[in-house]
Amino acid sequence: MKKNNILLLAVLLCLISSCSDNDSTEELMDQQEIDTTPEVNILYFPPIDSDTWETSSLQELGWNTSNEQPLYTFLEKRGTKAFIILKNGKIVIEKYFNGATASDNNPWFSAGKTLTAFTIGIAQQENLLNIDEASATYLGAGWTNMTIDQENAITVRHHLTMTTGLDYTVSNQNCTSSNCLTYLNDPSSFWYYHNATYTLLDNIITGATNQEYTTYFTNKVKNKIGMNGAWVTLGYAKIFYSTARSMARFGLLSLNKGLWDTTEILNDPEYFTQMTTTSQNINQAYGYLWWLNGKSSFRAPASETQYTGELIPDAPDDLIAGLGKNDQKLYVVPSQNLVIIRMGNATGETLLGPSGFDNELWEKINLLIN
Incomplete structure (x- = not known):
């Protein structure tokens, strides 16, 4: 008509x-x-210098409101502190439990690996590094306890994909001292979730940019999208702490493939695609420090086993995720324009990233949004 x-x-x-x-x-x-041009869901981006953030209601989205409270009960019982759902960039749910508030800074743990992968892409975009160069180009010779040839065979890409071949049977897998970094496998021949090799990417960025990693990250990512938070050194590890809304901001940036509204943050489509798709032929569910759903098999932290099936069977196949200790969750679902954040205490699982809690949570989310 x-x-x-x-x-x-x-x-x-x-x-x-x-x-x-x-x-x-x-x-x-x-x-x-x-x-006859179809309508397109346009992403909303909150201002970077304000707490203002537009919202959408469950009712206007047609979600099942009768399953809202059961989701909250589940989250609270499982130690959740903060939970956010964005749809098209707008907040649909923002809830805090177990005495937490919106202003609390919570640890991302290994979900923060996604921040580092993103920052590496910016440094390469600016021609400050090349992920196919030997890591020694930026770390200097002698960063390991191996021969020169063995050391030079390891590239930045191997750090991003957890395929350096460095010995993960050492007593402290977080140790980045050269005496802890010894040969076990040829690069690209084995996948293992080795935290030390990830942490060294901070030093690689420092060596490539001639700036401290934290300074470069703050200038290139954090300040440009209105995040708060800071990197905190705990032993050898470096953990990012922020509010749940700041994690949601980074999720929204990732949903829009590196653009904050029209502002270019990571404007390298090839790198972004490589980062968020299978990066090697050993663990299909791993990109560049991002976890990937919808694959036929996966490997998990602290394990040498390959498991058959999807990482999170009840989640959308195109989900990409930052997953951290104590079930810190950053879910991005491009097909549905969703960003979902869960921060909090351990849920009863002891794994460092993916866990059975992922699927339990998605069972509850699906009851709400479908």
């Missing part, structure tokens, strides 16, 4: 203005083309 009314109006306007037959036909065709 709407289209017919528009066409009728166009015909009347042509008659009044004595337009030619050709002009009339072209105008009608143009109007038809405009009117």
Whole structure:
């Protein structure tokens, strides 16, 4: 009915203005083309210098409100402190449990690996490093306790993909001192979730940019999208702490493939695609420090076993995730324009990243959104 009314109006306007037959036909065709263009869900981005954040309600989205409270009960019982769902960039749910508040800074643990992968991409975009160069290019010779040839065979890409081949049977897998970094396998021949090799990426960025990693990250990512938070050194490990909203901001940036609204943060589509798709042929569910759903098999932290099936069977196949100790969750679902955040205490699982809690949570989310 709407289209017919528009066409009728166009015909009347042509008659009044004595337009030619050709002009009339072209105008009608143009109007038809405009009117049949499908509507697109446009992402909303909150301002970077304000706490303002637009919201959407469950009712206007058509979600199942009867399953809202059961989700909250589940989250609270499982030690959750903060939980956020964004749809099209707008907040649909923002809840805090177990004495937590919106202003609390919580640890990302290994979910923060996604921040480092993103920052590596920016440094490469700026031609400050190349992920296919030997790590020694940026760390200097002698960063390991191996021969020169063994050391030079390891590239930045191997750090991003957990395939350096460095010995993960050492007593402290977080240790980044050269005496802890010894040969076990050839690079690219084995996948193992080795924290030390990830942490060294901070030093690689420092060596490539001639700036402290934290300074470079703050200038290139954190400040540009309005995040709060800081990197905290705990022994050898470096953990990012922030509010749940700051994690949601980074999730929204990742949902939009590196653009904050129209501002270019990571404007390298090839790198972004490599980062968020299978990065090697050993663990299908791993990109560049991002976890990937929808694959036929996966490997998990602290394990040499390959498991058959999807990482999170009840989650969307295109989900990408930052997953950290004590079930810190950063879920990004491009097909549904969703970003979902869970921060808090341990849920009863002891794993460092993926856990059975992921699927339990998605069972509850699906009851709400479907």
